[in-house]
Amino acid sequence: MDDRRSTHGSEERVAIVGAGVAGAGAACALDGTATVTVFEKASRVGGRTATRRNHGCRYDYGANYCKDEAGVGDLLTDLNGEGPIDIDAPVWTFDGSGTVSEGRDTDERKWTYRAGIDQLPKRLFERSDGTVETDTRIGHIERADGWRLENAAGDGLGTFDSVVLTPPAPQTANLLASAAWESDLREELVESIESVPFRTTVSAVLHYPFALDRPYYALVNTDGEHDVGWLSREGCKPGHVPDDESLLIAQMAPDWSAERYGESTEEIAGAAAEMVADLLDDERLADPDWVDSKGWRLAQPDGGVDTERLDRAGEENLFFAGDWVAGEGRIHLALRSGLDAGERVAERA
Template sequence: MTDHGNGRGDSIAIVGAGAAGAGAAYALRNAAIDVTVFEKSRGVCGRAATRRKNGCRYDHGANYFKDQDARVTELVTETLDTDGLAEAEGPIWTFDADGTVSEGRDTDDHKWTYRAGITQLAKRLFDRTEATIEKSTRVGAVERVDGGWTIADTDGTDLGRYDALLLTPPAPQTADLLAATEWDDDLRGDLETAVRDVSFRPTITAVLHYPFELDRPYYALVNTDKDHAIGWCSREECKPGHVPDGESLLIVQLGADWSADRIDDPPTEVIPDAADLTADLLDDDRLADPDWTDYQGWRYAQPGDAVAAEPLDRAAEHGVFFAGDWVAGEGRVHLALRNGLDTGDRIGKRLLS
């Protein structure tokens, strides 16, 4: 077993390289703490994800991040490299259960991404740190040992010992990990119950490409009454550098009920139905026949509420911490990032006190 501490409480394992994990690692960048991040996928930024295909870049999870938090705004616009920082151009309009589109919900908030995609947010945060990032590594078990934490992957391979632990996966996955954790039974049980009580809504994302440009006066449409099969439809060509001129790329995110019903169906069946719904909503029959598509089923896309704080506060006394949008209570990238920054600050103060 590799011991990453030196007896002074200066090592931490962060599970998850999403916005919260990146924010925590960034907050610890100047502390005398060895940071190792374990990420199950091959990339960073979690549900704030970007793909590339056929000359296009597209944010198929979180579509952008807002400037509604002063610390995040200063970080993004003044501290981090701003080269390539971009904004989705155009307002957000609304539609109801009948598919009636209306002007509205246009605010002064910035809708930020990057020309290279929203994953740049986490990449730029990690670039400012000396954190070790272990990708394609799924943590399957943790154990309290001698005042620290040992970690193993899902194959049982030892991943080392750390003085503190930060868990950032979606609440259901975090609860499963807690269920497999060996330590104080009463607190572990209270934590698992509190975390498992956080509800999550699924979202299916259908990516639909067309070899022509749509003429619409908005960047995106959002369903306000939650009674339409589509929850969100945005035009990725409104983001600088994402889609070549003369083409259209729609990011269609299906509503929670529709997604829950279809999350286990094969993409080959889901995509045509999503395209038909999109053609009907935008009143354009051409949209039922995209020339290429992509798919992502987000089983844990949006938290419905926040976790109870009291068990999390008790857990900190044992060197285990939690961060993410489900801790903040709303599925927004800027909130997950701010929660990660604040949690990183707390961890630094606790370990170095």
């Protein structure tokens, strides 16, 4: 494909790489000030905010819910369609020995949508004026008269006044490492961004043809001593699972996940089901009637980044957003980071 120029005359042209919630936030913040194109390597928007539909159930197989914090609440309640719903039941804890305790829970809201958590990025993109190009992996960026982007096949996708990079830190560092941009700052940015640690999480989805009554929505392991890190009941989200069925999401601990990443769904779900049956002391749970799984190699950042260096890149019309910029793997923080980046681009436009 040949390079494209904006059809909007002299209006600022902005490219956003990545259509997760950070990319969605950046696109929304730029409404009315720039012509925005969002490039997404996957065939759908949302990134790690993801929902599947199977056998009459809906389940969030990446992020589970979004908190109403960091000033994103008004934006989320203002989106088209049925508003966010709160998961009422609490989160309890368990330790390495499998002892379950009431606790940890706070009064925080746990938001999702009847149709799934992926409604959040979908509706943000619907609201924004930006154009989303899915199935388009950015393979190369070049500092030219602006920023020139190429897809993975080396085809030019256009030259933009500003770029916002939102892929997880290791992928953003790779793009910068190979960028055609002669600058000491590029090397400093690569060094800072590639140092952000990311953990791997394998999620097992376990379905049962019977109801499972428990006083909590989820259990979280608090001492890091169990191979299950998080276990939740998707049926606590209205509209996700029929009343006489159960669907459990088991997110496995980082070490276990890194070791078993890439194994088949049957292997992952089989091992997870055994552990879940043990943890909930219910042997029926060792034998789900259907299963699913997803490996998230870059699941969540375990640390932050030198934001002073990132801020300096703004002088070159290069911006960053995402949970790793915020320093924690949370939807509301990724969204906040995207909104902030979009506002900074708009100020320079």
